[in-house]
Amino acid sequence: MDAFNQAMQLRDQQMREINQSFYLAINKANQDARSAMQIASKPEQKISVITVKKGAVAAAIYARESAIIALGQPPIPPIDPMRVQKNSAKQKERQEKKEKQFR
Template sequence: MRRGISAAVIFTLCSFSSFSQSAVADQRTPPPLPSGVLEQFQQDMDAFRAAMQLRDQQMREINQNFYLAINQANQDARSAMQIANKPEQKISVITIKKGAVAAAINARESAIIALGQPPSPPVDPMRVKKNSAKQKEKQDRKEKQFR
């Protein structure tokens, strides 16, 4: 009986202490941002999303062309293998297929390189303020380790 009462008292104390901590955490609000910063961030984010959608569409087209080229090479090799009678002819068909696959891979890689680097997302103004203190702490710790 006493154990049940003491467990209930401990549970009640723990729950009250967690409520008081969460209430204190909610009171801390970041300072307001200057006007225009958030609007500029939203515009930059919209431009980033549009650029990513365009890049994704271009990547889908590149990959679709790649798969079409690979499937065509496989289909040509299958039909040529049915006609080939001699081992030299079969080796030639395999070599031609490997060349077509290599050309498709090369074309895909060069198209991806031509796209360039993916767009970088804009920096969230809220995270800059939060990370700056954390980054300073990390840098201080690293400096202390090397001393």
């Protein structure tokens, strides 16, 4: 159980780092677009700024999803062992009859 908890903590830390990088990339794209939009005067320039922003956002999304995929599947929690049920004498007889029928 300790190994599972450690693996989950490591994954959570990695996810936080991935999300932090994504957040910074999106904020930079928005900030750059705002700055460029203040300078842009023609409609073509404004469209270009919007296109560049959309490309930066798409790149950030792709980088984030690629990093999450690279992490792999989350750790699987340990499974409690199954209890072995003891068969009663009647159940054993029934099982033996079934086995004889199929022979």
